[in-house]
Structure formats: structure tokens, C-alpha cells
Amino acid sequence: MAKVIKGKPVADKITEELSEEIEIIREQGGAPKLATLRVGERGDDIAYERGATNRAKKIGIEVQSVVLPQDITQDDFIVELEKLNNDTTVHGILIFRPLPKQIDESVIKYIIAAEKDIDCFSPVNFGKLAEGDPTGFNPCTPTAVMEILDFYGVKIKGADASVIGSSMVVGKPAAMLLLNKKATVTVAHSKTKDTAQVARNGEIVVVGVGVPKLVKEDWISEGAVVIDVGINVDEEGNICGDVDFEKVQEKASMITPVPGGVGSVTTTILAKHVVKAYKQQK
16 A cells, blocks of 8 residues: 655645745845736636745745736737836746637747746746756746655656656656656657556656546556646546546555645745745846
């Protein structure tokens, strides 16, 4: 039976460290500030915004929330983004994606100021991720995966790691972060011939595809560490991950729950990146 490795202890540890850092910054007259930029009223965006805002304020980070109409033009969106780019009191910018179809993300990613881009939207930060440059900002969710592995003492160096999913948000950056830590990484994507076999080869298995309970127990080798990044709603209306938790728990050595796993660390990483951005800008 696998040990259930929850995100809350990880988030609490990071929060404690950040609170001490911010206390020192405030004593010196500083004030780290996050700006969120949201278009429309998507429920998942609002939920994430609420979690990120609450976490940031709890730690002592100021938050400015900018909400724009769903039908805003690309030009008007750029005007609002440039305001945040040029505002010296704002140190981190979070744009909620996906953006509406009239706004071209391939244009916007070149406009957001790289030094304020705390969730790796800018190609500048993605390039720094690929190079292992510590001055960049890695995507918050894959970074949360790495924090969990580190907190629970999972050996990454030399391990065989399987990443199921190749999105720019989770899969690709997770693979790069594992590679930077000297894991041997295999990535499965939509054209992979035998995804189950790729998963079975992993001592560490990171799953982020957005398919409820896709990964069954026969996909996992005995004693593997399983990190479930997915968040879905099953046929009964319950929140679940991409891993069939109850069954996989019987074979894995460690497994993250959904909810209560990776997601609970992600907003703390966001806050950590705001503080990092503040310090680098100062």
C-alpha cells in the first residue's frame, strides 16, 4: 500500500520560509506585489485566482486583480498588459490561460515582461528552463511536482522517470526539470505507441493529460512513485485525477492524492516566484 504524499505539508514549509523573507523585506520598506490578469468569468480561472490571491495575501504579498471583458480585443488586452509591465510597483504578472480565441497567445507571450512572468509564459523563461538557468521562472505546476519529490526524499538523480503528457504547461517542463536533476526521462504523448509500457518503465511517474482515471494499476511497476497532476470530474461528479488512485495505490510506494496533492502546492510556488521576481528586480 502506497504512502499518500500530500501537498499541504510541502506548501506549509514553503509558506513559512516565504513569510520570514517577506517580513525582512517589509522591515526594509519593500512590498512584493502580484498582478493577476483574467479575461471573462471562467469558473476554473476564478477558483485558481481565489486560491492564488488568498495564499499571496496570507504570506504578505500585495495583490492587484485585473478582470477584463470576455470580448476584449487583442489590442486592448495588450494595452492592459503593458500597463502592468510598466508599473514599477508590480513585480509578478499571472495571465490566466487559455485566453479567448480573439487573443493570440503566440503574440502575447512575447509581450509579457520576462522578469515579471512568474508562470513561464514568455519564451525567454522557457529557454532559461531548458538551460537550467536559475534566474528564470519555471511553470508553477511542474515546479510543485519537484518540490513534492524533494520534500518526501524521492531520489531523482539516476532514476528512470516517465512523464505521461507533453503539454507546454505540465509535460514538457516537468520532463526538463527532471532532466536537469539528472533523471533519465521518457515522455509519452498522443502518438506514443504503448503509453502503458512507458509508464511501467518509470520509477517516478508524472501524469498530466486531463483524462479521468486513465492510469490503471497495470500501468505502474511495483514500488513506483506516482505524481498525479490531473484534475477532473468523474461520472459521479467527484473530483479525481488522471490516475485511478484506489487501484494504483496498491502497487506504488508513494502517490499524490487529487485533490490535496500537487494543486495545493502550486499557488505557494506562485507566491515564491513573486518574491523571487521582487528580489531580482531590486
